[in-house]
Amino acid sequence: MSLTTVHTVADLRATVASWRAEGLRVALVPTMGALHDGHISLTKLALEHADRVIVSIFVNPTQFSPDEDFGAYPRTLPDDQKLLDGAGVALCFAPSVDEMYPDGFATKVHVDGGMTNVLCGAARPGHFDGVAQIVTKLLLQALPDCAIFGQKDYQQLMVIRRFSADLNIPVEIIGAKILREKDGLAMSSRNRYLTPDERAIAPTLNRVLASITAAAASGADIGPLLAKGREDILSAGFDPIDYLEIRDAQTLDLVTQTVTKPARVFVAARLGKARLIDNHAIEPSHTAG
Numbered sequence: 001m002s003l004t005t006v007h008t009v010a011d012l013r014a015t016v017a018s019w020r021a022e023g024l025r026v027a028l029v030p031t032m033g034a035l036h037d038g039h040i041s042l043t044k045l046a047l048e049h050a051d052r053v054i055v056s057i058f059v060n061p062t063q064f065s066p067d068e069d070f071g072a073y074p075r076t077l078p079d080d081q082k083l084l085d086g087a088g089v090a091l092c093f094a095p096s097v098d099e100m101y102p103d104g105f106a107t108k109v110h111v112d113g114g115m116t117n118v119l120c121g122a123a124r125p126g127h128f129d130g131v132a133q134i135v136t137k138l139l140l141q142a143l144p145d146c147a148i149f150g151q152k153d154y155q156q157l158m159v160i161r162r163f164s165a166d167l168n169i170p171v172e173i174i175g176a177k178i179l180r181e182k183d184g185l186a187m188s189s190r191n192r193y194l195t196p197d198e199r200a201i202a203p204t205l206n207r208v209l210a211s212i213t214a215a216a217a218s219g220a221d222i223g224p225l226l227a228k229g230r231e232d233i234l235s236a237g238f239d240p241i242d243y244l245e246i247r248d249a250q251t252l253d254l255v256t257q258t259v260t261k262p263a264r265v266f267v268a269a270r271l272g273k274a275r276l277i278d279n280h281a282i283e284p285s286h287t288a289g
């Protein structure tokens with residue numbers, strides 16, 4: 001099956017309706033384009049859950065603040081289409097900003113509470129409102145059986161699970177594991193911003209997270225681990241660090257002493273023009289108390 005690209009909600013809906021008439025299952029993979037192997041791993045997972053896969057490509061202006069990289073964000077539709085075609089994706093939905101936010105658009109989707117005020121929510125005010133707004137629209141426009149989101153944006157995944165449950169959106173939200181380069185760097189469209197020297201430094205984040213994870217899982221005190229991690233990240237050349245924190249894997253509440261329940265260690269730090277994020281799961285192997 002070769003890839004078809006549509007640019008309007010009407011064409012998206014007509015295609016999905018024709019698949020529904022054949023009794024087919026549908027998966028959606030929302031993206032902002034500049035696709036890489038990490039995205040392709042999401043489409044592979046989607047194909048395990050559905051007969052037809054849609055990939056949306058839309059650089060959503062409402063999730064960027066004015067000082068961020070909305071203008072510079074890579075837009076590579078022809079290359080993206082080639083990749084999707086080779087990956088067995090049936091439909092690429094690539095709407096314009098006017099199609100998604102026509103004149104008179106006035107609706108916001110806001111997820112309240114701790115989950116959106118911490119980590120990237122604190123560092124990027126308004127970011128998750130923009131994500132919630134666009135993902136709500138995409139889910140309702142396509143109404144797939146399931147939608148796939150990468151765990152590199154773990155906080156985003158948790159926010160999406162929250163509002164889709166709260167709003168009774170009838171779509172199963174599936175998290176996909178992080179795909180890494182051979183040297184451990186988490187795949188990201190923003191890795192394109194790195195110079196060769198910065199690219200050599202970038203895997204430090206994964207190394208620091210891995211060593212914090214191993215020690216925290218066996219019951220080490222978190223304070224000194226994070227202090228050493230910060231020192232290693234800064235001395236590698238990252239500056240500033242937005243956060244390096246351990247949080248509960250479900251609630252995202254801060255963990256301050258030792259890890260006794262499934263948790264995750266999260267980092268966001270700037271290297272040259274790129275703001276890189278990553279996280280690792282911590283499964284405690286020691287017995288508390």
Ligand code: PAF
Nearest residue numbers: 030031032060131134153
């Ligand atoms: O993770 C992303 O690429 C974006 O935040 C998403 C989910 C496609 C919404 O614009």
